[in-house]
Amino acid sequence: MNHLARHRPIIFVWENFGPLHVDRCEALARDVPEIPVIGLEILSRSSDYDWISESSNSFKKITLSSPEERDPWSPWKIISAIASNRPQAVFFCHYQRPEILLAAFMVRALGIKTFTMNDSKFDDYRRDLWREAVKTFFLLPYQGALAASQRSADYLRFLGIQRHHIALGYDAVSVSRIRHLANSAPAPGGEDFANRHFTIVARLIPKKNIALALRALAILARANKPRRLVICGSGPLESELKALSQDLGLSNLVEFKGFVQTEEVCRTLATSLALILPSTEEQFGQVIPEALSMGVPVLVSDNCGARDHLVKTGINGFVFEPSNAEGLAFFMRLLSSSESTWTEMAKAAADSASLGDVGDFVNGVRQLLGAVSTQAKSRPRSPRL
The missing domain is CATH 3.40.50.2000 (Glycogen Phosphorylase B;)
Structure with a gap:
């Protein structure tokens, strides 16, 4: 220096x-x-x-x-x-x-x-x-x-x-801080595959496009492949998104946790199957390196800046168009149905965490x-x- x-x-x-x-x-x-x-x-x-x-x-x-x-x-x-x-x-x-x-x-x-x-x-x-x-x-x-x-x-x-x-x-982000706060081993360690849920960490505002993720989850539910979705965040669309969740028949699958501090975010990621970030506008997507720190595969729209060097499709996650609910549902079904596929991607996610450290x-x-x-x-x- x-x-x-x-x-x-x-x-x-x-x-x-x-x-x-x-x-x-x-x-x-x-x-x-x-x-x-x-x-x-x-x-x-x-x-x-x-x-x-x-x-x-x-x-x-x-x-x-x-x-x-x-x-x-x-x-x-x-x-x-x-x-x-x-x-x-x-x-x-x-x-x-x-x-x-x-x-x-x-x-x-x-x-x-x-x-x-x-x-x-x-x-x-x-x-x-x-x-x-x-x-x-x-x-x-x-x-x-x-x-x-x-x-x-x-x-x-x-x-x-x-x-x-x-x-x-x-x-x-600090990979070591996230893992310490999570108080859990990165995936595929920690929570069993069968008990893991999808996770969204985002403000409840239009550009985060959370309605698309709800529609993708409904596609899974209709195909008898239900998984829970935990949403961490608050914002002006909270009532509207809760109403959409109910209209889609997802009330028993979607949990709105509201805004939570960073420790709770880390613990939620520790029990996640995959992170979903379907934004129509996303300068970076800070939660993406946080998820990778916990070995969580990421499903992100191609608008997310973090996908440039952190996300490798088919390796540690998948990239999709922010208007493509069917495409997102396909990736969600793949990770939810195949433990071996998820395990390999979780290992790759944990290995790639250093890229965002x-x-x-x-x-x-x-x-x-x-x-x-x-x-x-x-x-x-x-x-x-």
């Missing part, structure tokens, strides 16, 4: 710190102990998730505001907190926010290495040319980017970030800092904003 300044911290900026953010900061603090790691949390509570904001003894966490404050995203608070800690590098999330844009420009002007973290893909939804042009301006202050998937990296290149200044590993996040940070340091040595002049 000779391209890093010893004892000058690296700061990571997120809206709120859930368990996955802690995973990443802990991994860097553990693997590079001579560099202090600081987590800068804008809000004390997430605007999207009901998780409990987490801390760690491995790194310093700073919380700037509560959501109830008049200006919780104050760029001046963000800039002040960063400048007072004199970091060598700052990694920002939420590049699309004007407050983060201003903070990133100021940080770059102070001579601090400035990066963005992103998991968006070009194919998330229909793109507008002028909106994409504006995004290129919002990315101007950044010297590089930490991307979640290959499609995410391709999108960042489209928006103007150089190929050799993009690294993968953003949405990595937090070590990739650390490697991505190293790669970006090294690339920027090398460029600075070859072109020793002040950055042009």
